[in-house]
């Protein structure tokens with residue numbers, strides 16, 4: 001393939017993927033124009049601190065910015081902030097913005113991420129929050145300062161992290177979860193109880209198999225009604241029930257969407273010259289063959305780097321083992337791969353380690369608590385398709 | 399290529415170790431990142447770059 005003559009690249013979305021694609025394109029020698037279009041007014045920033053260090057006050061909003069001051073100029077990229085993309089015309093190769101402006105492109109990267117899922121039963125009262133953007137985090141941080149009772153709907157990672165920060169500020173915390181255990185979908189049933197225990201030790205209550213049927217309050221939130229009839233008082237309510245990919249603006253564009261933008265292992269969508277990466281996308285993993293929407297930092301970063309490679313004529317494929325971390329109460333919880341039907345837990349000197357296996361007796365996932373070194377080893381074992389027996393030996397030696 | 403790490407910003411995610419296990423490790427004492435090799439072999443450049451990129455807090459600096 002001959003080197004393309006400096007095509008223009010437009011990235012829609014202004015998060016981790018956008019910042020990484022822009023930086024990588026320049027590192028790989030792309031000389032054409034690079035434009036980032038984002039509906040947010042802030043330049044790209046990092047989301048993990050929003051439910052952790054930014055809430056706790058140990059990291060400032062500026063410190064979450066992904067491109068250092070001056071770097072945007074040095075990279076020679078154009079940021080169009082505060083305006084959403086409303087449509088895409090792939091035949092004309094133009095992105096149509098909400099204000100009617102059309103942005104032409106030679107190559108397009110879809111990086112609009114996802115948004116917090118809303119529950120129809122939750123009214124928009126003062127004190128009711130979702131957490132996805134910087135503004136959500138600073139608003140919650142402000143209210144935490146005077147809050148006395150926090151209720152979190154959904155025992156997902158974000159909800160549990162906010163619960164942990166609130167407990168460290170001596171706020172009364174109850175997490176209400178419909179499923180029988182926290183994070184069953186991600187961690188399997190056994191490992192979920194690990195989290196229940198950790199929160200109980202710190203005085204936060206996780207009420208599983210319980211559903212919020214109604215949110216009470218006139219101006220501000222006053223409490224939630226549970227399915228058993230009990231009224232839980234609350235002056236702060238966080239709804240953390242997952243995320244939905246931002247794909248509506250692609251309707252009619254011809255880009256295939258099925259719970260996220262469908263991508264091959266190089267990030268290419270169903271339309272040539274249109275790529276996607278990160279939370280908005282569902283990539284094929286070249287090593288497992290599975291089509292997955294990952295919604296994790298490390299995968300978004302890797303996919304962004306692979307797209308930049310493809311845009312500069314490369315042919316790298318995404319084949320790595322997904323990896324996720326969460327910080328709760330000064331403890332680092334890390335998961336690589338996925339939970340499987342088989343699991344084994346061991347208390348190592350540094351903390352619990354859980355192995356997950358599939359029906360074919362292969363290691364498919366490793367969860368560690370406060371033991372990053374074991375996670376690093378475990379991720380390599382998962383990537384190598386290690387047999388269950390061998391993985392058990394490794395676990396016994398930790 | 400020269401590799402330097404900043405223990406004061408490292409938050410022990412170990413992402414770097416996953417990418418380049420022969421180049422990075424965590425300090426037994428304080429749990430922070432250490433570079434086992436400061437001048438990696440050219441055959442290791444790709445994984446060292448991947449390690450630096452995968453650090454969420456940019457604790458690894460490469461001088462190329």
Ligand SMILES: Cc1cc2nc3c(=O)[nH]c(=O)nc-3n(C[C@H](O)[C@H](O)[C@H](O)COP(=O)(O)OP(=O)(O)OC[C@H]3O[C@@H](n4cnc5c(N)ncnc54)[C@H](O)[C@@H]3O)c2cc1C
Nearest residue numbers: 013014015016017039047048084085112113278279296297
């Ligand atoms: C509170 C929180 C905590 C997290 N913690 C962790 C963690 O501990 N570990 C982990 O592995 N992952 C974590 N994640 C997930 C991780 O942050 C995401 O995987 C990552 O941000 C994905 O990057 P992205 O660029 O795909 O999407 P995003 O970062 O969401 O960026 C998408 C961008 O597109 C913009 N946009 C959306 N629609 C449009 C439109 N129509 N036009 C223009 N722009 C648009 C958005 O405003 C945003 O700027 C966390 C996420 C959140 C919200």
Ligand code: SF4
Nearest residue numbers: 408409411412414453
């Ligand atoms: S990835 Fe960064 S934060 Fe994590 S151990 Fe390595 S240097 Fe430290």
